[in-house]
Amino acid sequence: MKKVYLDNVSTTRLTVEVRQAMLPYFDENFGNPSCVHEWGDIAKEGIESARNQVAQLIGGTAEEIIFTGSGTESNNFAIKGLALAHQKKGKHIIISAIEHFSVLHSAKTLGKWGFDVSLVPVDKYGLVDPEDVRRRIRKDTILVSIMHANSEVGTIEPIEHISQITKESEVILHTDAIATAGTIPVNVQKLGVDALSLASNQFYGPKGAGALWLRQGVRINPLIDGGVQEDGRRAGTENVPAIIGSGKAAELAYDSMTTRIEHLVNLRDRLLSEIPSTIDHVVITGHPKHRLPGNASFCIEFIEGEAMLMLLNSKGIAITSGSACTSRALKASHVLIAMSIPHAIAQGSLLFGFGIDNSSEDVDYVLEVLPPIVEKLRQMSPLYSKFLKRGK
Amino acid sequence: MKKVYLDNVSTTRLTVEVRQAMLPYFDENFGNPSCVHEWGDIAKEGIESARNQVAQLIGGTAEEIIFTGSGTESNNFAIKGLALAHQKKGKHIIISAIEHFSVLHSAKTLGKWGFDVSLVPVDKYGLVDPEDVRRRIRKDTILVSIMHANSEVGTIEPIEHISQITKESEVILHTDAIATAGTIPVNVQKLGVDALSLASNQFYGPKGAGALWLRQGVRINPLIDGGVQEDGRRAGTENVPAIIGSGKAAELAYDSMTTRIEHLVNLRDRLLSEIPSTIDHVVITGHPKHRLPGNASFCIEFIEGEAMLMLLNSKGIAITSGSACTSRALKASHVLIAMSIPHAIAQGSLLFGFGIDNSSEDVDYVLEVLPPIVEKLRQMSPLYSKFLKRGK
Numbered sequence: 001m002k003k004v005y006l007d008n009v010s011t012t013r014l015t016v017e018v019r020q021a022m023l024p025y026f027d028e029n030f031g032n033p034s035c036v037h038e039w040g041d042i043a044k045e046g047i048e049s050a051r052n053q054v055a056q057l058i059g060g061t062a063e064e065i066i067f068t069g070s071g072t073e074s075n076n077f078a079i080k081g082l083a084l085a086h087q088k089k090g091k092h093i094i095i096s097a098i099e100h101f102s103v104l105h106s107a108k109t110l111g112k113w114g115f116d117v118s119l120v121p122v123d124k125y126g127l128v129d130p131e132d133v134r135r136r137i138r139k140d141t142i143l144v145s146i147m148h149a150n151s152e153v154g155t156i157e158p159i160e161h162i163s164q165i166t167k168e169s170e171v172i173l174h175t176d177a178i179a180t181a182g183t184i185p186v187n188v189q190k191l192g193v194d195a196l197s198l199a200s201n202q203f204y205g206p207k208g209a210g211a212l213w214l215r216q217g218v219r220i221n222p223l224i225d226g227g228v229q230e231d232g233r234r235a236g237t238e239n240v241p242a243i244i245g246s247g248k249a250a251e252l253a254y255d256s257m258t259t260r261i262e263h264l265v266n267l268r269d270r271l272l273s274e275i276p277s278t279i280d281h282v283v284i285t286g287h288p289k290h291r292l293p294g295n296a297s298f299c300i301e302f303i304e305g306e307a308m309l310m311l312l313n314s315k316g317i318a319i320t321s322g323s324a325c326t327s328r329a330l331k332a333s334h335v336l337i338a339m340s341i342p343h344a345i346a347q348g349s350l351l352f353g354f355g356i357d358n359s360s361e362d363v364d365y366v367l368e369v370l371p372p373i374v375e376k377l378r379q380m381s382p383l384y385s386k387f388l389k390r391g392k
Numbered sequence: 393m394k395k396v397y398l399d400n401v402s403t404t405r406l407t408v409e410v411r412q413a414m415l416p417y418f419d420e421n422f423g424n425p426s427c428v429h430e431w432g433d434i435a436k437e438g439i440e441s442a443r444n445q446v447a448q449l450i451g452g453t454a455e456e457i458i459f460t461g462s463g464t465e466s467n468n469f470a471i472k473g474l475a476l477a478h479q480k481k482g483k484h485i486i487i488s489a490i491e492h493f494s495v496l497h498s499a500k501t502l503g504k505w506g507f508d509v510s511l512v513p514v515d516k517y518g519l520v521d522p523e524d525v526r527r528r529i530r531k532d533t534i535l536v537s538i539m540h541a542n543s544e545v546g547t548i549e550p551i552e553h554i555s556q557i558t559k560e561s562e563v564i565l566h567t568d569a570i571a572t573a574g575t576i577p578v579n580v581q582k583l584g585v586d587a588l589s590l591a592s593n594q595f596y597g598p599k600g601a602g603a604l605w606l607r608q609g610v611r612i613n614p615l616i617d618g619g620v621q622e623d624g625r626r627a628g629t630e631n632v633p634a635i636i637g638s639g640k641a642a643e644l645a646y647d648s649m650t651t652r653i654e655h656l657v658n659l660r661d662r663l664l665s666e667i668p669s670t671i672d673h674v675v676i677t678g679h680p681k682h683r684l685p686g687n688a689s690f691c692i693e694f695i696e697g698e699a700m701l702m703l704l705n706s707k708g709i710a711i712t713s714g715s716a717c718t719s720r721a722l723k724a725s726h727v728l729i730a731m732s733i734p735h736a737i738a739q740g741s742l743l744f745g746f747g748i749d750n751s752s753e754d755v756d757y758v759l760e761v762l763p764p765i766v767e768k769l770r771q772m773s774p775l776y777s778k779f780l781k782r783g784k
């Protein structure tokens with residue numbers, strides 16, 4: 001059976017070059033970077049080189065990169081660490097309604113710790129209005145966190161405008177750039193943010209390797225206390241091979257970004273333009289223009305997304321219906337709900353995430369396989385037969 | 393030049409079998425375990441199998457294993473997560489004075505959050521007296537955390553006795569078993585603990601893979617919020633290859649524990665018995681009997697440990713003078729100070745950590761190389777010449 005992986009939103013496949021870069025660090029270069037001997041020095045040099053590579057990807061400096069164990073850890077570290085470090089100034093933070101659960105639930109935890117959290121809404125495309133951020137800033141606001149792009153619907157947020165507002169108010173701005181760093185050009189100076197989260201498994205690097213970029217001079221409390229690794233800001237023996245891999249992946253992403261984007265946009269645009277002509281009642285989600293290059297998300301009415309996932313999987317196609325971190329939880333996406341997409345439609349959401357390994361033949365295969373699946377499921381759908389009766 | 397790695401306390405080298413088990417998960421099995429498709433299912437099956445392997449190593453059940461990104465993260469998770477989840481009962485916790493910084497500093501953070509922390513002292517061998525724990529338990533005590541063994545001096549603590557006391561008082565007992573799990577027999581039922589931290593890079597598994605075993609029914613707050621991974625207790629895309637590797641390493645450690653221990657004890661005992669006859673003024677640290685099999689730690693008077701490290705390194709020998717997490721910080725060990733070893737002696741501490749790859753020839757080499765280094769350094773030591781003058 002043909003196998004088509006179109007779930008590059010959940011995780012990407014390691015490129016051969018990245019794996020090759022990592023392998024020596026599982027073998028002869030296995031030392032602990034904290035140790036003052038040859039084995040330690042080799043590991044230390046490796047991670048410092050990776051730090052430079054990751055810094056270059058986002059236009060920061062190496063000293064501003066703090067390696068973590070995942071994008072989720074980076075977000076927890078940013079939200080909790082920044083809030084706790086600046087709570088003397090105030091205890092109010094602002095996030096958007098469509099943040100990833102690692103931001104939303106970190107903010108919820110802060111709520112339990114006596115912080116006040118305001119949610120900024122989004123429009124039907126999932127866009128945050130910077131003026132909505134401005135309206136929520138108070139004297140005791142210490143932190144705003146708005147994601148750079150939402151991986152579920154692909155919408156890219158106007159961080160550059162939002163940062164003008166947070167700068168005027170002297171409020172720290174964090175952005176979850178897990179969906180963008182390594183995929184589209186990300187420059188921390190241009191964005192004007194103070195902190196930025198990224199994860200290397202989103203750009204063909206390994207799992208277990210996230211990073212938080214933190215502007216020099218911004219104070220933060222560690223999430224993980226202990227030794228003096230990462231300048232005392234994130235304790236624990238560094239996951240050296242994963243860090244090496246994230247550095248190499250960052251370098252490759254930086255060097256080949258334009259061609260990668262072009263490739264992804266072609267595949268995405270073809271699918272998004274042809275799907276509505278092969279399937280009725282399709283609602284394309286996310287912004288038509290400000291959109292991640294590989295993201296083709298839409299809802300198919302009168303069908304459960306999960307059922308489509310299963311049948312696509314039986315045909316060798318892997319996609320998701322939303323965030324990987326909630327897939328096995330089977331709930332309607334809070335992102336689509338925040339975009340005012342009716343619950344019934346939101347339940348039929350599908351997310352095709354293209355990656356650099358995908359080809360035009362993969363789109364052909366989806367266009368061949370999906371319509372009969374939709375047809376089959378609709379025949380079994382009470383909602384659809386009700387709709388048809390009403391139509392008559 | 394001969395190369396002898398004797399810093400297995402800081403980290404161990406991945407065995408070939410472990411690396412082989414991991415490699416497919418960097419390649420075709422690259423999926424995200426949270427995803428409901430074939431790639432996700434393969435990854436999910438892999439980590440569930442590893443969960444069983446790790447559970448078997450410590451006599452727990454698979455459902456009780458929570459994978460983390462490091463031993464340090466496990467300790468942070470246990471200390472902060474258990475304290476926060478049980479703070480309604482009280483805000484007092486008890487730890488020993490020789491805990492790893494990941495426990496000590498987590499407790500310090502709890503102190504800032506309004507918790508009260510009591511330290512239990514140790515004797516000159518680094519042993520905790522269980523009665524000292526009993527004396528510190530109060531009505532509002534919710535958590536005791538005593539390490540299973542101290543990696544710096546090798547002393548194994550009487551956790552079985554301590555757990556009898558915490559059980560009587562209905563206080564949760566956590567043990568940092570990072571130095572013992574995978575090295576000596578560890579059984580959570582026999583130890584009687586409620587939570588136990590481990591890290592696979594301590595037993596020839598990968599970095600980036602720790603675990604917390606948590607007895608079924610014991611509540612804990614997540615350290616890392618977000619998705620529903622690890623039963624909602626530790627969010628973030630699982631580091632699948634590292635988890636696979638930790639499972640394989642656990643299986644190998646379980647199967648070959650007796651032969652590994654015998655091998656390490658032979659090397660350790662030979663070094664510890666011959667060093668005092670080749671070098672004057674040596675103070676062996678840690679317990680003579682209740683001791684980690686690979687741990688040979690001692691202080692050499694009148695010399696700075698760091699200087700010895702450098703010169704040994706120049707001869708191809710890698711060791712440490714204390715915890716890897718503080719090596720680059722160059723401070724006298726809080727463990728040795730807590731054992732009432734005078735500061736001047738503690739500064740000359742050396743830690744030889746034997747591993748399964750070491751041989752009797754490695755001990756020969758140390759016994760050949762170390763005495764002239766000590767001699768050389770003592771000739772330059774003002775303290776030593778003072779001592780010699782006093783002696784005359």
